[in-house]
Amino acid sequence: MERDHRFPVTDEPAAADLSELDDRINDYNTGRTGIRDARYLSIMLRSDDGELYAGLHGHSWGGCCEIKLLWIADEHRGKGLGSQLLRSAEVEAIRRGCRLILLATHSFQAPGFYERHGFSPIATVEGYPAEHAEIFMTKRL
Template sequence: MTEQRPQILERHEMSPAEVSALEDKFNDFNASRTGFHDAASIGFQLELHGRIVGGVAGFTWAGFCELRQVWIDEPFRRSGLGTELLNRVVAEARARDCSHIYLATYSFQAPEFYKKFGFEAVAVIDGRPPGHQDIIMRLSLAS
């Protein structure tokens, strides 16, 4: 019996469940290569009258935390909520024995906010997007 070759399907709008299934496979591969089997989601959201007005989402694994989404609706910015969210992330990351938190931001987003919080730029990609920078930032959780 010959094995069939999988077909490539164009799927630009994958469901959250499909993306999660890919993440699970990615986590399994990483764990098999490193011995770290502690991948877990991390997230906090801001709600007002049942509506999401902000939040953070990411994961922890192998002693670090990565934030993939950080967002607060415009009317709630500069109100201390971003700091509160990040303080919650820091506390949870420490509880999970993480040594650092990583995130990516663009130069037109919130790099100054993250710097004030204690993050440092560890990589900068000029021209991504054109006329701006993609900035990878890290926060040390050392006491």
């Protein structure tokens, strides 16, 4: 199948384009629901030289908090940072009035970690990626 050049495909989108797309979907969602409290929720941990070694990113909206990314550099794992990041996000989510927190993790990532922190699996997509699964989880706050 030949590529349609009217639809430029890239694997390196500009940060400004992603931000604009995010703003546009937020505007649409607000218009459809009347809920206007969408906000990013991010925690970035950096060394003294500015190197990112752990972080969590997501957003809150409409009484829910979604964690999109949680990452810790290999040399900092096993020291409780993941638990601290997750707890900090939960505290902030509650402060924002959220009653539910949700996330997705892969079977080779951290489903057990999230279960130990009170998350329950609600759906699994087998074969994403191949030979693995994506697991959707929630926790009531």
